[in-house]
Amino acid sequence: MSANQTTSASHNQLETKAEAWSALFEEPMSDLVKRYTSSVFFDQRMWKADITGSLAHAEMLAAQGVIGQDDYAAIQKGMAQIQSEIEAGQFEWKLDLEDVHLNIEARLTALVGDAGKRLHTGRSRNDQVATDVRLWLRDEIDLIAGLLKELQLSLVDVAGKNVDVILPGFTHLQVAQPVSFGHHMLAYVEMFKRDAERMLDVRRRVNVLPLGSAALAGTTYPLDRERVARTLGMDGVCQNSLDGVSDRDFAIEFTAAASLCMVHVSRLSEELIIWMSQNFGFIKIADRFTTGSSIMPQKKNPDVPELARGKTGRVVGHLMGLITLMKGQPLAYNKDNQEDKEPLFDTVDTLKDTLRIFAEMIGGQVNPATGAKEGGITVNAEAMRAAALKGYATATDLADYLVKKGLPFRDAHETVAHAVKLATLKGVDLTELPLAELQAFNPHIEADVFEALSLEGSLNARNTLGGTAPAQVRAQLAAHLKRLAD
Numbered sequence: 001m002s003a004n005q006t007t008s009a010s011h012n013q014l015e016t017k018a019e020a021w022s023a024l025f026e027e028p029m030s031d032l033v034k035r036y037t038s039s040v041f042f043d044q045r046m047w048k049a050d051i052t053g054s055l056a057h058a059e060m061l062a063a064q065g066v067i068g069q070d071d072y073a074a075i076q077k078g079m080a081q082i083q084s085e086i087e088a089g090q091f092e093w094k095l096d097l098e099d100v101h102l103n104i105e106a107r108l109t110a111l112v113g114d115a116g117k118r119l120h121t122g123r124s125r126n127d128q129v130a131t132d133v134r135l136w137l138r139d140e141i142d143l144i145a146g147l148l149k150e151l152q153l154s155l156v157d158v159a160g161k162n163v164d165v166i167l168p169g170f171t172h173l174q175v176a177q178p179v180s181f182g183h184h185m186l187a188y189v190e191m192f193k194r195d196a197e198r199m200l201d202v203r204r205r206v207n208v209l210p211l212g213s214a215a216l217a218g219t220t221y222p223l224d225r226e227r228v229a230r231t232l233g234m235d236g237v238c239q240n241s242l243d244g245v246s247d248r249d250f251a252i253e254f255t256a257a258a259s260l261c262m263v264h265v266s267r268l269s270e271e272l273i274i275w276m277s278q279n280f281g282f283i284k285i286a287d288r289f290t291t292g293s294s295i296m297p298q299k300k301n302p303d304v305p306e307l308a309r310g311k312t313g314r315v316v317g318h319l320m321g322l323i324t325l326m327k328g329q330p331l332a333y334n335k336d337n338q339e340d341k342e343p344l345f346d347t348v349d350t351l352k353d354t355l356r357i358f359a360e361m362i363g364g365q366v367n368p369a370t371g372a373k374e375g376g377i378t379v380n381a382e383a384m385r386a387a388a389l390k391g392y393a394t395a396t397d398l399a400d401y402l403v404k405k406g407l408p409f410r411d412a413h414e415t416v417a418h419a420v421k422l423a424t425l426k427g428v429d430l431t432e433l434p435l436a437e438l439q440a441f442n443p444h445i446e447a448d449v450f451e452a453l454s455l456e457g458s459l460n461a462r463n464t465l466g467g468t469a470p471a472q473v474r475a476q477l478a479a480h481l482k483r484l485a486d
């Protein structure tokens with residue numbers, strides 16, 4: 001078909017994207033350029049947002065008398081048909097029509113004629129696509145917030161069952177002080193709680209309407225943008241048309257929040273991997289989250305946590321991609337922005353899958369017969385305890401004991417270093433040194449020192465707000481359960 005023939009066909013309906021603009025074009029695009037510039041094979045997943053946005057726009061155009069009520073009715077009917085075609089997998093997506101917007105509009109016009117051609121009055125794909133991405137992302141954020149809640153509930157569940165289980169806490173991955181495993185789990189609950197807060201904060205800036213900005217400068221039609229925002233359940237309207245069509249800071253912000261959340265997942269993954277290695281043996285994760293080796297029959301590899309750790313790099317990469325995409329773009333819309341979608345979509349997919357799988361891997365699944373969760377991580381309390389008894393985890397407690405007997409902390413610290421040196425030489429724990437030998441370091445040491453040096457004594461002594469004493473952990477647990485129940 002020649003360029004001229006193509007142009008004359010546009011009087012009826014759109015067949016190729018060149019017809020979407022004008023008779024100005026003298027030659028068609030090559031197949032390579034079409035493929036390079038089109039987005040339909042990835043942006044079609046925003047079809048629902050596209051239809052919802054178009055219907056809200058059409059409703060407002062009719063209410064303002066810009067199009068007839070009969071046009072609006074025809075658009076509604078046509079969109080309902082398109083929706084069912086897409087849902088049934090019968091919609092024919094055409095590369096020639098570049099993107100989701102032109103594909104849907106062309107089909108609408110094919111179905112309802114002139115009313116379909118009136119839909120784009122007072123609108124541009126620039127404000128349309130910005131609206132679609134925001135609507136789509138808003139709904140995804142709500143799903144992610146729900147998944148973050150599920151993950152927190154799983155961690156709280158495991159924490160609740162393990163308040164009195166003691167493992168060594170580490171700094172520099174060196175045994176530091178004993179902590180409650182429940183306390184350790186609740187540290188991650190705090191992280192995911194902040195991630196959920198960040199998501200909801202980002203949502204406020206995502207849920208703002210660009211539509212009505214038109215191509216870049218606003219439009220000559222008497223649009224009621226507030227009305228469209230209300231119809232779409234949005235919190236406000238972009239106040240500057242140039243900004244509304246062009247900035248993707250909301251997508252960058254979301255990806256930054258997603259990156260942080262993945263970083264938290266990655267830290268947890270690293271711990272799970274360490275804990276389930278034979279040298280620690282602190283936990284097991286259910287077989288369905290591990291794989292064997294094709295050569296070493298004894299292996300059970302923690303594939304899921306390892307992949308989550310790896311996928312964190314992928315999401316952080318998307319953040320770099322998006323932020324670099326924005327840099328250097330002059331006002332207003334530039335086609336660069338079409339590149340926002342794949343990283344954003346992949347960030348959402350990766351984060352959602354990861355959160356879902358972690359909630360189940362940690363906390364297990366509800367057994368419908370009993371109503372209880374089953375199949376989460378298995379905790380080996382004995383292995384944790386044995387590890388906590390190694391490495392002089394309660395050395396600080398001996399120093400604190402001496403301080404309570406009147407020694408300045410720095411002196412106490414030095415005294416204990418000598419005691420640890422002796423115990424190391426003898427290959428025993430501090431609690432295994434006879435009282436007389438301990439007293440040689442400081443005469444104030446009495447028989448009650450052994451209680452202070454026990455794992456339980458060490459935990460119970462850390463009874464300040466946020467500390468690892470079981471009483472504190474139980475208070476935190478109750479607060480989280482109350483918060484998550486709302």
Ligand code: ARG
Binds near residue numbers: 129333335337338
């Ligand atoms: N597919 C385009 C995108 O994703 C839609 C907007 C195109 N606008 C334009 N003026 N070419 O950004």
